[in-house]
Each structure stands twice: as structure tokens, then as C-alpha cells.
Amino acid sequence: MIDLNKELREILFSEGAELAGVGSLAAAAPEELPLGVSVAVSLPAEVIASLPNGPAGIYYDAYFELNRRLDRIVAAGADYLTRSGYRARSQTTAAVREFGNYRTALPHKTVATRAGIGWIGKCALLVTEQFGPAVRLSSLTTDAPLSCAEPIDESRCGSCTACGRACPGHAVSGRLWHVGMDRDEFFDPLACRKAARKLAAEKLHQEITLCGRCIAACPYTKRYLNRMRNEPAR
Template identity: 40%
Template sequence: MLNLLDRHTVGQLLRTKDVDAWGVASNDPRLPLAPDLPIAISMLMRLEPLVVRGLRHGPTEDYEEEYLRLNIALDDASQTLVDVLRFHGHAAERVAATHGGGANGDSPFPHKSAATRAGLGWIGKTALFVSPQFGPAVRLATVFTDLGLPAGEPVTESDCGQCRDCIDACPADCGKDVQWRPGMARELLFDAGACRHQMSLFEAVDAQICGICIAACPYANLH
């Protein structure tokens, strides 16, 4: 049991839960439909590099398993953090990895916004969050709390430069070759309807998944 909750002990706890990177975002200005708590802890787990390499031509059963495994692992990590924060008298709410439920399946709470504001990375040219360590080959979850942790420096610029590998790889032409800026409407960057349709065409997997743009990113292929 933790005696004192600070950045160090939160980091230790998240490491024991296999979180590969995490950061703190200020919830001011308030993130879309976020709970009324001042701090967002954004966490990520990386996809197995071997599974990612198998995704170049479309989703595989291995990826489907990995996707489900990481959803469960992230939900376990975020719930454990919530339990520990509450045990220590703090308010805490988590947003599940697969949180959706809005119009067209969009989420009232986008994890990617918390991740960029926590300083963990930027949004790439096919609207994926890109970590400098793991590229877009990650899944995300978020915990809101009133624990007083210092917030990281938000990332406000894309580091994709002239690269168009994810755009060229996408069979549905979803990317518009535009550099992301915070607050930019997703439609200027990426065609989510075309992505959704493309995912419905894959017969090798049951879940609505793809991942071709993940496998194409040079940042995903550094390790």
C-alpha cells in the first residue's frame, strides 16, 4: 500500500501495471466532457512490435487478440489507480480505453486530447496519437483526479514533417496530408467515415479494427 501519493509513487504503481508511458495534463481549459476534476493522468501501453509488423496489409487475428488484451490491461491499470487514489481520500474517475457511445461511435471524451496535453506526443496525419518512443502503436486510457501533480508541457505541434507514409498506406485514403494543430476539427485532417467503412470490409477479424496506418508509421518501427 502506498503511504504517500506523489509523482514517484504513481509512476511506480503504473509500472507494476505494465503502463509503458504516462503523463499529467491540466484539465483547464476543461477537456470535452471530462469530469470536473483538475488533473488528467494519461497512460499508454504499447502494442507488441511483432504484431504491429503483421498489420501492413490489414488486421490479423493476432492484432485482434492484442487489441483486446491491451483494452483489458489498460482498464485494469486505470481502475487500480482510481482505487488507490480513492483509498487515499482523493476524488478519481477513469475513462475506459474503448470509451465511445457518442454520435457515430465518437466519444464524448477523446483520450488523444489528454495525451497531447500531458506532453506524451502529437497527432499524426491520419489522426492517430503518435508517441516519440512507440509511434502510434499504443492504446490509451485516462484517469481524472484532484491529486496535486504538476502538469506536463502540452505538445502543440506535429513532428511528422513531410512524411506521408500513413496516408499512402491507407486503402481508404483517409488522411488529407495536413499538419495537426490543437483544436483543429478532425474532418480537416482525416475522414473518419471512410475509415469506419474500410474497417467493416475486413473479413479476417470480428472486431472493427484496421491498424494499417499504425504499421506504416516510421516511429512505430524504431524498435
């Protein structure tokens, strides 16, 4: 018998995924397809090192490169599930629509917590054990009979305030996230966007929301960087 989870995982990883998981969307969204597949790719170490004084050109380039990789990964995953006889919809950059106050119908971070990939940090980013928040995300939805991971419903940030102290927009209130808590109860997206666009205009002369200082400040990101430094060169 075909192991759908295993085959899907192999396809996602062969296209470049570094983390992947499946979660139930029952509690999450007005989605007609009941399951979500979350994928993450990490930011390269040299990009993270550039963030405290950035944004720099290498972050700008990585942003587009990683988005293209994520689009390929979720398109390949959805294609595999469709060929296997199920419905599947990839949330590629072209398919996702923003509405209202910087919102999307099914945020990638929602799918990621449902799939057990990580939790929402005080900076409102998804924090993973492996890479901290130094990941970009994508997702797909499906009705394939995949087995689901245990969702993560609580923050694991504890008393840490590193991201808040690093935020040039003072967008981080310091409250701990738990499932059901809306973004705007602990994070100010307008303040974040304004500060990030100002920095990107000064440093890159680009009209784009790029900052990432909260990413570099996170102890989980620092642990990932230390691991990279101590790994023997391949």
C-alpha cells in the same frame, strides 16, 4: 511527505503501463475534474509486423488483451488516488460512451497530448517518440494535486505522408494537426471505419473496426521495431 506523482507512476507501471503522464484539462473538455492521467501500452512487434497484410488473428487477440490491461492500470491508479483522499474517475472501456459522429466526451488522445505523451499524427492517431502510433491508450481524471507535464500542441510529422499512402480508405487528407483543429478537418472517420470493417470481414470474418496499416507505415513505428530487433534478447 508523500510524492503523489511518484507513487502513482509506480502503481501504473507495476500494472503494465509503458508510458504515463499527467496533464491539465483546463483547455480540453467539459470535465469537472481538472487533471487527466494518460497511460499507453505498446503493440508487440509481431502484431505490428502482421498489420500490412492484416488484420490477423494476433492483432484481434492483442486488441482485447491490451484493453483489459489498460482497464486494470487506470482502475488501479484511480483506486490509489481515491484511497489518498482525492476524487478520481477511470475511463475504462466499460465507462466510455460514444455519441454522434464517433466521438467521446474526453478522448484518450486529448488527455495524452495534455500529458505530453505525444502529438496527433496526420492519420489522427497519437504518435509517441518511443513507439510511434503503435500504442493503445487509456486515461483517468482527478482532482489530486499532481504536477503536470508540458502539453504538446503541434504535430511533429513534418512533410511525411507515409500513413496517408498506406490507408486503404483514403481517410487521411495530409494536413498537419495543431491544438484546436478538429479531427474532421484532416481525417475522415467514416472512410476509415468503412475500409477497416471491410478488411476485418475479409481477413478475420469478424464485425469489428480493425486495420492499423497507418500504424505500421509510420517511421516512428519502424524505428521502434528496429530498436526491438537490435536489443539483446532478455
